[in-house]
Amino acid sequence: MPFSEPLKKRLNTIISKSETKRSALIPVLREIQNEYGSLSSESMEEAAKMLEISPSSVQNVATFYTMFFTEPAGKHIVWVCRTLSCALRGAEHVEHYMCDKLGIKTGETTPDGKITLMEAECLASCGTAPVILVDDTLEENLTKERVDKVIEELSKD
Template sequence: MAELFTAEELEEVERLKSLYPQPQAALLPVLWMVQRKYGWISLENIRAVAELLRLPYAHVLGVVRFYTMFHTEPVGRYHIQVCTNVSCMLRGGERVLEYLAHKLGIAPKERTPDGLFSLEEVECMGACGGAPMIAVNEDYYENITLEQIDTLLEQLRRRAQEESRFADGASNGNLTP
């Protein structure tokens, strides 16, 4: 358990458990904590969460696999989910998926070689009124057009380059064009 969470994070888990009549009800927020920390939820971490919340491993695994928001394999820094359910399909969701696959050079369930992007086809994400829609990590983009996708991909690439420069110490904190 010590490897999964720091002492401070374990305190947060305890706080979350205290918010519910049954501590096991904190499962979704605890899984979110794991995914935010590691970027995905490994089988080892599923087992650790099950032990921590005193839940059967199969139950936690089932919850993780049920929700498209949880990833059981590493994903790109920017994980792009494309809805192709009825509303999105009728408004061009499949075309959006094909376009993204072409632009990124990957198929759904793959990552770009640099690990920057991953692509996933998903069922309804609850934004049918804004179809077609995509999600990038936790941000929704509704009524998305192919032109907007081009702009978005360029913005994400630029953001990654800027963050990389800061991480490498190549900047004094001032953004330059």
């Protein structure tokens, strides 16, 4: 699956701004994932060609970081912070509540393909714990009501 011309152009811009081709790997993978929702083996091979590195180097990075999905993920990714401040303020309950509402376990995607639920390390908003990251938006001081609202909004999309 060759990349579209607009995607290639964006990737070349990222690469040209990086000190070395290899150092563009993570932003390149992020851009590809933003386009397709996940990183297929074909897209990782294509990225390897553009970066002039081995496909296994790309795969190692893609499988090391939890922010990358090598299997199809949901349209929206919800990250539940499970680090100390959030843990002390009920992150476990938030996560269980979300799993129950969505009918999935952490790491899974809803059958309609809309939401993937993941655990995250500290999301850098400890003072407003418990927090979740919904795509690029932080939801703070979570309550069950707020979780209901977030899920409702994502399910409508």
